[in-house]
Amino acid sequence: MGRLGLIAPIAWRNLWRNPRRTIITLIVVAVGVWSVLSLSAMMRAIAVSSRDASLRLLTGEAEIHAPGYLGDPGVAHRMPVPRGALLHFLQSPSVAGWAPRLRVPAIVQSEYRSRAITFLGVVPRRERLVSDLPASVAQGHYLSGPSDNGIVIGADLAAHLKTRLGKRVIVMSQASDGHLTEQSYTVIGIFDGPQAAEDEFAFTGLLAAQSMLGTGPDLSEIAFDAAEKTDLENVVTSARRSAPALDIESWKMFAPLAYALESLSDTYIVVWLTIMFVLMAIGIVNTQLMAVFERTRELGLLQALGMRPILIVAQVALESGLLVGLGIIIGALLSAATILPLRHGVDFGQFANAAQSYGVGRIFYPKVDLLAFVQFGLVIWILGVVATLWPARAAAKVDPVQAMSQS
């Protein structure tokens, strides 16, 4: 503390000996920090929007399947209703919700047209825990229970089939005995969602689907969400321990686009941080080298008076620390001022359809993440101070005799 009390006032006042240079450097640091924090908040918000849009569509944060189902997602690869350790896991506090499904490829046919789809038998009450589609029904209503034998289809599929609420469609698929089976369903609901989902998915009650396909109580998949998003990998590991014979994977496998976007977001932040840091470092090092060069005589004087070289290094580094620290605070405040007005959501507007086709939600919600601010700020500050060790070392190496001989 004693030494800090000695060098801190000198370091602070030295900064303002050349206010123009200090202000320019402050602007460089502040703009760099502002850009890193603001754009990373945007990128993270878009990535979260993309992930949530994908996961809340149908995937859930993780899925459980019978062995072989992922390679051949047909009725042949089924698993029994969860019981024992798996049921205990699914009912544990680490799982926020889970939904059993029978999911098979099928053909849906109206009196006009047919289309290949994914046909799902679901338990509506459980489906609402992991998916937003039940709440996206724009016409009619969602399934009332597992024995409901109506069908809910997407708006785009309804348009393609030229069908509507109350009309009947035929669903054809391979039954568990290998024969082709078909069943007539009444359209009871039409949902809105991403075009790919509207085209692909059709839902009926789980018991109705099991009856049509002759699977008995068997399931194709169980989707579940972790209680804590940050703990997902541990939860998946627990799930694998509870059912070692089943395939259990996190959403990263089932929503590769969302995962790629999230990874891209992290990569982008690192790249941008690196670029900004290099530019800032050049500015800071240049500023400090000039300051050291201008103060050669004074640095020689400090040594002549008995100031140890390490203390001179500390003083120059402290000048940088104060300069970079002030720039970071200004940049962080600017960033907060940029992000806070957007916290209620940024609408992609006319680009929404394009965004949704890439799996990104229509609206994303940037937020001020204090922890990220502190982490980024600390990284930039430490790197900024480390960068000035070069001019600081140069300052400590000043020969007092030569320095003092300068006029």
Add this chain to the structure above:
Amino acid sequence: MGPIVSCRRVTKIYRQGVLAVPALQGVDLDIATGDFATISGPSGSGKTTLLNVIGGLDKPSAGQVSVDGVALATLDKNALSDIRLHKIGFVFQNYSLIPVLSAVENVEFILRLLDVPAAERQARAREMLREVGLEGLEDRRPARLSGGQQQRVAVARALASKPAIVLADEPTANLDSKTAEELIVLMARLNVQSGITFLISTHDARVIAHTRRHIEMTDGRITSDVAIKFAA
């Protein structure tokens, strides 16, 4: 009591390309505690080099220098810094103050390096400034002090740590005659009052007039070393 400064066959040779330029050639010198000594000689005679070598700012090419019983040749950079801090006070020609610190802060700077407690530090710094006649100007920064006032601050700073010796390199060179006279009288008075040893390099006859010992140098050698009657 032994000498506060002892130089034995001190030689300093500077290299300028292939040329070897001798700045000091076998200097033998003892400075006793309480001395008020001046060194004079023409430019290039080695006065400043001798002060730098005694002050641990420069290393001799050969020979031994000891200050207050400590042989400087054996010390590393940090230890030399400590010796300068604890045993030597400097007054330089060009009003060498830290420009971003006020007069009192410049004096306190040395005391902070010495870890003197805050209350004692502030009291001693103000007392030193009062001693050198700068009462009321304590909070002025160097840019708002005259050359003479800056040199007084430098003297106060040099004395604040109660050093074994004060080395002053041409302290009056940039001062007008009246201010120079006042400064040298001040240093002579402080020498008498506090018993601190002064070694001053100078061309100034008025300075030499106040000294008790006068050393002449030519071409890196001591050519004369005489005790003279103090004229104050």
